[in-house]
Amino acid sequence: xxxxxxxxxxxxxxxxxxxxxxxxxxxxxxxxxxxxxxxxxxxxxxxxxxxxxxxxxxxxxxxxxxxxxxxxxxxxxxxxxxxxxxxxxxxxxxxxxxxxxxxxxxxxxxxxxxxxxxxxxxxxxxxxxxxxxxxxxxxxxxxxxxxxxxxxxxxxxxxxxxxxxxxxxxxxxxxxxxxxxxxxxxxxxxxxxxxxxxxxxxxxxxxxxxxxxxxxxxxxxxxxxxxxxxxxxxxxxxxxxxxxxxxxxxxxxxxxxxxxxxxxxxxxxxxxx
Numbered sequence: 001x002x003x004x005x006x007x008x009x010x011x012x013x014x015x016x017x018x019x020x021x022x023x024x025x026x027x028x029x030x031x032x033x034x035x036x037x038x039x040x041x042x043x044x045x046x047x048x049x050x051x052x053x054x055x056x057x058x059x060x061x062x063x064x065x066x067x068x069x070x071x072x073x074x075x076x077x078x079x080x081x082x083x084x085x086x087x088x089x090x091x092x093x094x095x096x097x098x099x100x101x102x103x104x105x106x107x108x109x110x111x112x113x114x115x116x117x118x119x120x121x122x123x124x125x126x127x128x129x130x131x132x133x134x135x136x137x138x139x140x141x142x143x144x145x146x147x148x149x150x151x152x153x154x155x156x157x158x159x160x161x162x163x164x165x166x167x168x169x170x171x172x173x174x175x176x177x178x179x180x181x182x183x184x185x186x187x188x189x190x191x192x193x194x195x196x197x198x199x200x201x202x203x204x205x206x207x208x209x210x211x212x213x214x215x216x217x218x219x220x221x222x223x224x225x226x227x228x229x230x231x232x233x234x235x236x237x238x239x240x241x242x243x244x245x246x247x248x249x250x251x252x253x254x255x256x257x258x259x260x261x262x263x264x265x266x267x268x269x270x271x272x273x
Contacts, residue, residue: 002028002174005103005110005139007035011067013074014113016146020267021111023150025084027177034075035103036068036090097136105138109174114143114268140170140271142237148267151175151237153182154210155230160187160197163241165205167271171239172209178237183210187217230265239269 004024006017024030072088079086089103104110112133134141154171158164172179185206187196196202196217206213230238 002030002108003033003106004030005033005035005107007037007100007110007112007133008071008075009037009116011064011071012113012116013071014116014144014146016115016144016148017111017113018075018078020142020144020148020150022078022082022084025082030084032079032084032086033103033107034072034079034086034088034090035100036072036088037096037100097132100133101136101138104136107139109140109142110137111142111144113146115146134270134272140167140174140269143268143270145266149235151178151181151267152235153233154178154184155233155236155238156183156185156206157238157240158185158187158196158202159241161241163272165202165241166273167239167241167269168205169209170271171269175237179209180211183213185213185215187215234266237267237269241270241272 002024004021006014006021008014008017021030021032025032068090072090075088076086078084089099112130156168156171158168183206185202196215203215206215230236
């Protein structure tokens with residue numbers, strides 16, 4: 001049994017994130033932690049940045065608490081309906097990211113609704129919040145659109161780095177049932193050298209981990225073309241490694257990953273050492 005965290009902003013409820021966990025539970029029962037992030041969460045950050053708070057702050061707080069209760073009740077009902085063992089965490093002593101880091105240190109996986117972090121009006125704030133969560137998370141993370149198809153095949157992104165290999169291995173440990181599905185390893189290189197780094201070693205790992213694996217080398221700019229290609233791969237999950245805080249920022253600025261998340265194309269699995 002895996003221990004999985006699904007993290008919500010206190011005033012929002014990601015049905016997509018819950019549905020992903022529900023499908024996981026159908027394959028193998030999970031123990032689910034419903035983490036309802038406190039006042040220092042995304043909603044509060046956006047509200048302050050957008051000057052939403054007025055002189056009648058107490059009324060806004062009451063409305064927020066009512067939304068929290070409704071979301072918690074919805075979570076409980078869904079867990080009971082689908083026979084998912086669960087615990088709810090909504091009272092925190094410290095700030096949201098510190099508490100989240102502590103919880104993820106004792107979990108196998110965290111699932112987040114990706115659309116929360118790419119709200120058009122607060123894109124930069126949301127992105128920074130997401131980068132912080134990804135950096136501080138002590139377990140692997142799956143970012144899930146609200147509308148998606150549960151993965152029936154896998155796309156692995158490989159750049160020759162230790163982090164990309166680590167993410168591939170973590171994914172295989174957490175989703176062994178998906179290692180039997182059609183899997184594509186994509187190596188993207190925009191230079192003239194199209195040789196896959198550590199070709200022998202990565203093939204040895206992949207062919208003994210994934211039952212139906214194909215290796216593909218691309219020589220075009222992924223930010224221009226790969227997002228369009230992925231639009232046709234709705235029933236896939238994208239697996240990629242992440243790095244430290246600064247490298248994560250560069251990953252979002254320079255790669256197509258931001259476009260994939262903003263377009264809410266498919267679930268994305270991210271892991272780092």
